[in-house]
Each structure stands twice: as structure tokens, then as C-alpha cells.
Amino acid sequence: MTVQQRKERDRAARHRLILATARELAEAEGWDAVTTRRLAGRIEYSQPVLYSHFGGKDEIVSAVALEGAAELTEAVHRAVHAAVPDASGTAAVRALATAYLDWARENPAVYDAIFSMSTGLRFADEATPAPLRAAFEALDEVFARVAGSADSGTLTEVAWATLHGLVTLTRAGRLPAEYAPARLEVLVDRLVGAAG
Amino acid sequence: MTVQQRKERDRAARHRLILATARELAEAEGWDAVTTRRLAGRIEYSQPVLYSHFGGKDEIVSAVALEGAAELTEAVHRAVHAAVPDASGTAAVRALATAYLDWARENPAVYDAIFSMSTGLRFADEATPAPLRAAFEALDEVFARVAGSADSGTLTEVAWATLHGLVTLTRAGRLPAEYAPARLEVLVDRLVGAAG
DNA sequence: CACGTTTTCTAGCGGCGCTAGACATGCGAG
DNA sequence: CTCGCATGTCTAGCGCCGCTAGAAAACGTG
Structure with a gap:
């Protein structure tokens, strides 16, 4: 189960990273600047990864x-x-x-x-x-x-x-x-x- | 001057038409539905006409x-x-x-x-x-x-x-x-x- | 090592606000 | 009445958006 646990932990961490980055970006430049492309770029993943965490x-x-x-x-x-x-x-x-x-x-x-x-x-x-x-x-x-x-x-x-x-x-x-x-x-x- | 006066009058009428249409559309379907394309379509002109009236x-x-x-x-x-x-x-x-x-x-x-x-x-x-x-x-x-x-x-x-x-x-x-x-x-x- | 699953990415869809340059319209002069 | 020109309008396209299908890569398992 260690493998699955690690995956879940990493996924949860990335989940938090997305939210923290979105918040940071929004406070710094406003929500208009929080586009899926920019947000994906900041977390160093591609757009579809965002959609695997959020609808x-x-x-x-x-x-x-x-x-x-x-x-x-x-x-x-x-x-x-x-x-x-x-x-x-x-x-x-x-x-x-x-x-x-x-x-x-x-x-x-x-x-x-x-x-x-x-x-x-x-x-x-x-x-x-x-x-x-x-x-x-x-x-x-x-x-x-x-x-x-x-x-x-x-x-x-x-x-x-x-x-x-x-x-x-x-x-x-x-x-x-x-x-x-x-x-x-x-x-x-x-x-x-x-x-x- | 009659020509210029008529033009100004028509332009003012169209100006009001744009605003009335935008308001109508916004109240009916929300501001998200008020796109320059839809608004232009409703007033039966193309998009650039909107930009000749408003910035x-x-x-x-x-x-x-x-x-x-x-x-x-x-x-x-x-x-x-x-x-x-x-x-x-x-x-x-x-x-x-x-x-x-x-x-x-x-x-x-x-x-x-x-x-x-x-x-x-x-x-x-x-x-x-x-x-x-x-x-x-x-x-x-x-x-x-x-x-x-x-x-x-x-x-x-x-x-x-x-x-x-x-x-x-x-x-x-x-x-x-x-x-x-x-x-x-x-x-x-x-x-x-x-x-x- | 090879296979199969899971994850990630590339590329693209339709629509957005906006605009440059082509095209049409209609006025005033001859 | 016609022509030339200025004014007005439209077509087509730019770069961006949210979102997604299918290709490609990464990884655990036998």
C-alpha cells in the first residue's frame, strides 16, 4: 500500500499547491490574471492536470x-x-x-x-x-x-x-x-x- | 447642414439602441451573455460599429x-x-x-x-x-x-x-x-x- | 525486461475582446 | 447625371480564454 499512499500524498500536496498558487496569483494580480494556462505554468504542469484535481x-x-x-x-x-x-x-x-x-x-x-x-x-x-x-x-x-x-x-x-x-x-x-x-x-x- | 444633422441624429439613435440592447440582454441572460458579437448581431451591425461609439x-x-x-x-x-x-x-x-x-x-x-x-x-x-x-x-x-x-x-x-x-x-x-x-x-x- | 495501467502532455475547438485593411455607400463638385 | 472622394461599414484575423480528446510518456507489476 506504500505506493498508493505515496501517490495520494503527492496528489494532496499538488492539490494544495494549486490552491496556494491560485490565491497568490489572485492577490498579486487579480483573479483576471488567474488563467488556467498561467496557473498550470506556475505549478509546472500542463492545463489538464488542473482538471484532474478540479472540475x-x-x-x-x-x-x-x-x-x-x-x-x-x-x-x-x-x-x-x-x-x-x-x-x-x-x-x-x-x-x-x-x-x-x-x-x-x-x-x-x-x-x-x-x-x-x-x-x-x-x-x-x-x-x-x-x-x-x-x-x-x-x-x-x-x-x-x-x-x-x-x-x-x-x-x-x-x-x-x-x-x-x-x-x-x-x-x-x-x-x-x-x-x-x-x-x-x-x-x-x-x-x-x-x-x- | 441638414445632412450632418441627420447623421448626428441617426448616430445618437444608434448610440441609445446599443445601450438599450445591452441592458436588455444583460437583464435577460446576464452580463456574460453580452458579448460584442451578440450585441452587434442584435443591433444588426458588425462589431466595429460598437467600437465607433464606445471605446x-x-x-x-x-x-x-x-x-x-x-x-x-x-x-x-x-x-x-x-x-x-x-x-x-x-x-x-x-x-x-x-x-x-x-x-x-x-x-x-x-x-x-x-x-x-x-x-x-x-x-x-x-x-x-x-x-x-x-x-x-x-x-x-x-x-x-x-x-x-x-x-x-x-x-x-x-x-x-x-x-x-x-x-x-x-x-x-x-x-x-x-x-x-x-x-x-x-x-x-x-x-x-x-x-x- | 516487457507489459499494461495510470498519468501527463500536445494540440486543438469554439468563443472572447478588439482591430487593420478591404470594401461599399452616399455626398458635393463639375 | 456622373464622377471622385470621404465617410462609414464589414470581413477576416490576432492573441487570448476555458476546456478536452487522443497521443505520448512514466511507472508499478509479473
């Missing part, structure tokens, strides 16, 4: 997105738990929002992969992959504390929309960058509401 | 986006002024949000053209086209009423981000459609804050 380019993007979702979740989770062990709702929301916006700013291509390109990845659905569910729960954990009379899941959805909107509008150059801190404060203030 | 496909998308921005602005403006002559801030915000979300739902392709595809169209910049400035001002007019101690422009930006986030997350299947009304109420409640 197509969309699947590669989705795989990068899924990894990224787990990372984003982890970043938010850590920020909330590390920085504010049992702080106020306001502080928790601020920590969450900061971590979310920071991660999106530092990983724009992966963020796009998660939210703009992976049209096949569903949320709030029986087929929703675990990392996406976990991401929502990481947000909900914080917003449940400031939901007041509102349904916490619904508030989380609205809050998430606000964060996501800030990310996309900022990146598109629609919002002046210098007021980002002011927007953060307004966001925290309004989302926390009277429960702060 | 490239991006310019066509941007032109559709600009028209759409004016429409969206008009829809929001009308909803706010017609439905609530001098109603509460809450009612005004609800009317605005409803109009915005409705328009986005009914014109998904144009909405994408405005916010996801026209990377060249800048906001909050000296080169910002008038329709985009007007859109922001239509929102700001309402949110200034409920800004309280916050800077109204900043609140408008955050509110806009929330609306935009709801649009994109909903369309990507990230938010369950059946709770859209609940999200609207939470959005209104939180954005209006204590100034309601």
Missing part, C-alpha cells in the same frame, strides 16, 4: 473561497475572544468589525472569491458548507448580545450586510478612505443601539 | 451603469417625497430603503453594472459623474434627518453600505429571502437610532 476554474475559486471563509471566521473569532474576554457589547462589536474589515482589506482577492465569485456557494441552505455556517455563527455570537428585542439572527444578517457593503463600496472607490474610522464608529454606535 | 465593452457597461444610477436616484427620490411629505424619520428611511431594495431587485444586471462592474466609475472624487453624486445626495437628504450627533455624510455612507450589502448578499443566496421584511425593520430601527 473547472470555478471549482478552484470556490475551494480558495472556502479556505478563506475559515480564515476570516478564525480572525473574527480570535479578535472577539482575545481582545474582549467579557467586555461591553460595544467593544465586542467594534473588535468584530475591525477584524472583519481588516481581514477583507488584507485579503481582497480571497474576499472576492468568497462573496462575489463563488456563485455556487450557498449560505442559509441545507447544502451550506461548514466553514460558511461557522462564519455566520461567529458573527451571531457577538450580535446576540446587543440584539435587544430584535431577532438576533436577523440583526446579524443586517450587520453582516453593513460590513460587506463597507468592504465592497470602499474597494470600488465609492467611499473616501480617510473617513473609514468615522464609519466604524457610526456602525458600532447604530448596530449596538440602546443595548450598548 | 470598448467596459465603456458600454459604464454607460448603462450611469443611466441606471440616475434611475435609481429618481426612484429613491420619488419614493421619499411622494409617500412621506413630512413624515417621521422612520417612515422616510423605510420608504427609502424599500425603494432602493426594490429597484435593485427589479434591475439586478444594471445594479451590478453600477456597483460591481464599472470599476472606472469613481464616487467621492473630483471626477465623479453627476448622476452618482446625485444618488448620494438623495440618500443623504433622508439620513441627515436621523443623524443625531453623528456626521450625516458618514451615517449615509454606512446606511448605503447596509443597503448595498443586503442587495449583494441576498442575490448571492447568502441571506434567506423569507426574512427580507424582518431585515428591513431591523435596518430601519437601527439606522434611525434614538432620533426616530
